[in-house]
Amino acid sequence: MDYNSNHRPDSMERITTTESANKFVEEQVKAMKEMIGDKKVLLALSGGVDSSVVAALLIKAIGRNLVCVHVNHGLLRKGESEQVIKVFRDEMNANLIYVDAVDRFLDKLAGVSEPETKRKIIGEEFIKVFQEEAQKLNGISFLAQGTIYPDILESEAGVKAHHNVGGLPKDLNFELVEPVKLLFKDEVRVVGKALGLPDNMVYRQPFPGPGLGVRCTGAITRDRLEAVRESDAILREEFEKAGLFHKVWQYFTIVPDYKTVGVIDGKRSFEWFVVIRAVNTKDAMTATIERIDYDLLERITYRITHEVKHVNRVLFDITPKPTGTIEWE
Ligand code: XMP
Numbered sequence: 001m002d003y004n005s006n007h008r009p010d011s012m013e014r015i016t017t018t019e020s021a022n023k024f025v026e027e028q029v030k031a032m033k034e035m036i037g038d039k040k041v042l043l044a045l046s047g048g049v050d051s052s053v054v055a056a057l058l059i060k061a062i063g064r065n066l067v068c069v070h071v072n073h074g075l076l077r078k079g080e081s082e083q084v085i086k087v088f089r090d091e092m093n094a095n096l097i098y099v100d101a102v103d104r105f106l107d108k109l110a111g112v113s114e115p116e117t118k119r120k121i122i123g124e125e126f127i128k129v130f131q132e133e134a135q136k137l138n139g140i141s142f143l144a145q146g147t148i149y150p151d152i153l154e155s156e157a158g159v160k161a162h163h164n165v166g167g168l169p170k171d172l173n174f175e176l177v178e179p180v181k182l183l184f185k186d187e188v189r190v191v192g193k194a195l196g197l198p199d200n201m202v203y204r205q206p207f208p209g210p211g212l213g214v215r216c217t218g219a220i221t222r223d224r225l226e227a228v229r230e231s232d233a234i235l236r237e238e239f240e241k242a243g244l245f246h247k248v249w250q251y252f253t254i255v256p257d258y259k260t261v262g263v264i265d266g267k268r269s270f271e272w273f274v275v276i277r278a279v280n281t282k283d284a285m286t287a288t289i290e291r292i293d294y295d296l297l298e299r300i301t302y303r304i305t306h307e308v309k310h311v312n313r314v315l316f317d318i319t320p321k322p323t324g325t326i327e328w329e
Helices: 018-036 047-065 080-091 101-110 115-136 149-156 185-192 222-241 294-307
Strands: 040-044 066-072 095-100 141-145 175-177 250-254 259-264 265-279 311-316
Touching: 018 047, 018 175, 018 185, 040 047, 047 066, 047 141, 047 185, 066 080, 066 115, 080 095, 080 259, 095 115, 101 115, 222 250, 222 265, 222 294, 250 259, 259 311, 294 311
Parallel strands: 040 066, 040 141, 066 095, 141 175, 265 311
Antiparallel strands: 250 265, 259 265
16 A cells, blocks of 8 residues: 555455455555664554554554553543553553653643633643653654544545644654554454454544543533543443443533532432433434433432442433534533
């Protein structure tokens, strides 16, 4: 395949089977070996499917000459950073730098309630942290990115500039390595499977760059963020048990900065509420609501109100997009 091309040739077959994925992996590994030689490559590894597949491909091609930087900004879901370390450092022997930037991000975000300002702070801080890590390293020649084909098509059409966390500064002056840039998302997943990545990484639902930050609405506090993370983990566990993992496109919880009165153990409580969102969509431009079984909703409500600290109520958001957006901020 032509590495410099941003256009998918008509002759390129869709990757739908393990066989076609293996062929792609073989070709890419060979091409990357030739391109990179014994030079070093840097990658921001979030643990999302695109960056994970790029990491696995590059580990196959150049082993520890790939330097992965995983920034924990404190807004990831429960267990995500741990999984990145387990899969890449422990199982694949990756050269992985783990950056604990939790305090740094949460201190910067303290008291900030305006959604766009929150997003801006998270994006800018991410770039700063990554840049600082890059400057500590010597002899890096390439920067790898998990750009996929829709990113290229949307950028060309002027639909969106890539402003995601992980959208990295241009002035780092590295050559780019973008091995999945001609693939669609479903193809990236098939390649991820073929590379042996775990299902919950490969079939992960979309997760916004600013992470749980946009689901801890208003000014983020550590205890409310913890309520978002814990309730999200319970929701995911129960949805997976109920067989909804592959069925529902995106599901998560939100904890707004608002308290209501309730009663816990016979005593008045004044605590937050958790909102459940579960949507289906093709392109995220519009979305419909998944009709959740009431028994399941009740089970989740019981668990959240009994297991998550500072929560006394659960609501289910049945607003489609439009008029609601999928995220609350
Ligand atoms: P909305 O809330 O706009 O979300 O209906 C549509 C989809 O986009 C995701 N989302 C983001 N994804 N960076 C991302 O990569 C972001 O800043 C961002 N904000 C929203 C959202 O989770 C949903 O899947």
